Amino acid sequence: MRLDHYIAKRLQISERDSRLRIASGEFQVDGSVTTDLRMEITRFQEVAAPGKQLQAAITPLYMALHKPAGILSATTDPEHTTVIDLIDHPDKGTLHLAGRLDRSSTGLILLTNDSAWSESLSHPDSKVPKTYLVETDRPIPESAPMKFAEGFPFLSEGITTRPASLDILDPTTARVTLYEGRWHQIKRMFHRLDGIRLTSLHRQSIGPYDLDGLAPGEWREIDPGKIEGQKMEGQTC
Ligand code: URA
Numbered sequence: 001m002r003l004d005h006y007i008a009k010r011l012q013i014s015e016r017d018s019r020l021r022i023a024s025g026e027f028q029v030d031g032s033v034t035t036d037l038r039m040e041i042t043r044f045q046e047v048a049a050p051g052k053q054l055q056a057a058i059t060p061l062y063m064a065l066h067k068p069a070g071i072l073s074a075t076t077d078p079e080h081t082t083v084i085d086l087i088d089h090p091d092k093g094t095l096h097l098a099g100r101l102d103r104s105s106t107g108l109i110l111l112t113n114d115s116a117w118s119e120s121l122s123h124p125d126s127k128v129p130k131t132y133l134v135e136t137d138r139p140i141p142e143s144a145p146m147k148f149a150e151g152f153p154f155l156s157e158g159i160t161t162r163p164a165s166l167d168i169l170d171p172t173t174a175r176v177t178l179y180e181g182r183w184h185q186i187k188r189m190f191h192r193l194d195g196i197r198l199t200s201l202h203r204q205s206i207g208p209y210d211l212d213g214l215a216p217g218e219w220r221e222i223d224p225g226k227i228e229g230q231k232m233e234g235q236t237c
Contacts (some may be wrong), residue, residue: 003036042058064210064222065111066217096113107132136198138196140190163191164176182187
């Protein structure tokens with residue numbers, strides 16, 4: 001959010017008063033006075049008025065977690081264990097998920113408090129490849145890769161799935177690469193092939209990130225220096 005909008009909202013003053021007060025040099029961002037009305041303010045910056053902190057900076061966090069089956073891809077749930085419950089970190093309350101997995105699915109979940117990064121990974125237009133290993137209840141037909149590449153109409157959403165790749169590894173095992181993430185997408189795509197059901201679905205990677213040896217239930221921080229693409233840019237307050 002722009003500084004002038006941020007100050008107007010935070011102090012509940014008019015946009016005009018906000019601009020006048022910023023122009024007079026009243027506010028500091030990360031310890032320096034700024035008169036730049038258009039400066040983008042993220043949650044990773046400290047904003048202060050004389051004698052008053054308006055916003056403390058939060059530390060950017062990036063995490064990879066190996067979700068076991070049965071754990072919910074959510075931050076809180078009154079009934080079930082969530083991926084956040086598996087994490088032991090003082091700032092875990094700031095995290096959100098960059099994409100979900102069904103409760104029965106396993107594999108890589110990325111978590112962060114940097115919404116610009118999570119959006120760059122999970123927005124349908126970002127076309128970040130996500131790879132999955134699947135096992136099916138019966139042999140996968142030879143025509144399946146072509147059908148995955150052509151896309152399946154999902155009438156309830158009014159879309160056709162983006163071209164996806166399917167590599168058949170053995171008659172009942174395949175690697176799927178998706179460039180989008182819709183509800184139960186892979187299960188629904190296989191179901192279109194004469195009702196094939198998945199017996200397991202495991203996410204191996206999201207873009208350049210993979211499990212890198214994490215056992216089920218384990219998590220690790222990703223070094224912010226290794227974060228690719230957009231980060232810490234657009235998270236508004
Ligand atoms: N597709 C599914 O059907 N389930 C998942 O968890 C992920 C992709």
